[in-house]
Amino acid sequence: MPLVTIARDPFARMDVVRETVAQHERGECSWCGQPARFRYGTANDGSRFVRSYVVGKLFCSVGCARSYGGVIPE
Numbered sequence: 001m002p003l004v005t006i007a008r009d010p011f012a013r014m015d016v017v018r019e020t021v022a023q024h025e026r027g028e029c030s031w032c033g034q035p036a037r038f039r040y041g042t043a044n045d046g047s048r049f050v051r052s053y054v055v056g057k058l059f060c061s062v063g064c065a066r067s068y069g070g071v072i073p074e
């Protein structure tokens, strides 16, 4: 599914990326319980290679992914 860069951290040389998951993979936000269709992770600066996801979790927004904790920087 499409991977979109939503934030850049030039100091860490890292991008925050968002993946929209397929219809059948969608579910509840791991933080707030609302319908969720995104996964978040980080990628090496400027590349499309995803380094890590907030493992196995779905979120409705990046705010929830940050609140949950893990790999998404502030």
Ligand SMILES: [Zn+2]
Pocket: 029, 030, 031, 032, 033, 034, 059, 060, 061, 064
């Ligand atoms: Zn949420």
